[in-house]
Amino acid sequence: MAFTWSEARRVFFWCIGLCFVVLTCVRPASAxxxxxxxxxxxxxxxxxxxxxxxxxxxxxxxxxxxxxxxxxxxxxxxxxxxxxxxxxxxxxxxxxxxxxxxxxxxxxxxxxxxxxxxxxxxxxxxxxxxxxxxxxxxxxxxxxxxxxxxxxxxxxxxxMETRERMIKATRLGSERKFDEAIALLRPITPETPHFSAVQALKKKLESQRNASLSPAAKARKGASH
CATH class of the missing domain: 3.30.160 (Double Stranded RNA Binding Domain)
Structure with a gap:
């Protein structure tokens, strides 16, 4: 079935809108x-x-x-x-x-x-x-x-990399992915103005990770130290 001009325009703008939504959803983490x-x-x-x-x-x-x-x-x-x-x-x-x-x-x-x-x-x-x-x-x-x-x-x-790491680490922490979150923060060096905030966030994540461990896991972790 052939499209009329008005139908073709509607399809065109619908495609443009869909592309915009897709690009918005897949934008990089830096956004x-x-x-x-x-x-x-x-x-x-x-x-x-x-x-x-x-x-x-x-x-x-x-x-x-x-x-x-x-x-x-x-x-x-x-x-x-x-x-x-x-x-x-x-x-x-x-x-x-x-x-x-x-x-x-x-x-x-x-x-x-x-x-x-x-x-x-x-x-x-x-x-x-x-x-x-x-x-x-x-x-x-x-x-x-x-x-x-x-x-x-x-x-x-x-x-920007420091901010992105802190944001992503916080998000991972809320998802209870504590090891991934902590690993993101480890490479951040004292030269950054946010180093004290990074250390505080890392300590908080470590505390949350330890609190989430089962008694058996805590015992194994204690025995390994």
Whole structure:
């Protein structure tokens, strides 16, 4: 039997809806973990620091595991640039740092960069060569951004994996699959900001597992130690 145009359209949209439901049901476990909320802020409020912030934001905004927001962030990325210009010696020096830390103060990563230029044409009473100064500033801005983004993205990957493991371990615990849940938490190292929470969850799961053992199983476990 031939379909009419309206029937064909209904079948088409029904198929689209079915595909959406299937994709939703089989989405990866990472969809359970919320993205890392990050606020990228200038440490001293200078224009150079703000430019570093803007560039870091630009490179992080395409990361689906990152939510850039100054509201209730999980992490702060603090950009600092210190300017040291000496009119007498002609020295042009910029020190820059980018520090990623949790709101509780746990340092996740720190990168730094120093740029030094020398104005050899300087004569007493004159200004430093503007081009040399501008070049030093741009070198620090570009270099800091390049150095900072990689460690931030790596830290986000570790953070997401930790969150996913904790969520899955909690779910397995509710299903009384305690050994699987505990095994998921073992690889998590002290470097993560959540290490104390992970240890607490692991201890809770071990306690629940021990409480669920039969008297005979408890006796066998006690005899093995």
């Amino acid at each position: 359970d973990a919320p993205p890392v909320r990050i606020a990228v802020v200038p440490g001293g409020g200078s224009g150079q620091e703000q430019e570093v912030c803007d560039r870091i934001n630009g490179q992080l905004q395409s990361n689906q595991d990152v939510a850039l927001s100054p509201t209730n962030p999980d992490w702060y990325v603090v950009c600092n640039i210190k300017e040291m210009l000496d009119q007498n010696s002609g020295q042009i020096r910029y020190n820059g740092t980018v520090t990623t830390k949790t709101t509780a103060g746990h340092i996740i990563s720190t990168v730094s960069l120093q740029k030094y230029n020398q104005d050899f044409s300087l004569t007493p009473g004159t200004q430093l060569n503007k081009k040399l100064v501008d070049n030093a500033v741009q070198d620090v801005i570009s270099g800091l951004t390049e150095r900072a983004v990689g460690p931030i993205q790596q830290a986000v990957e570790v953070e």
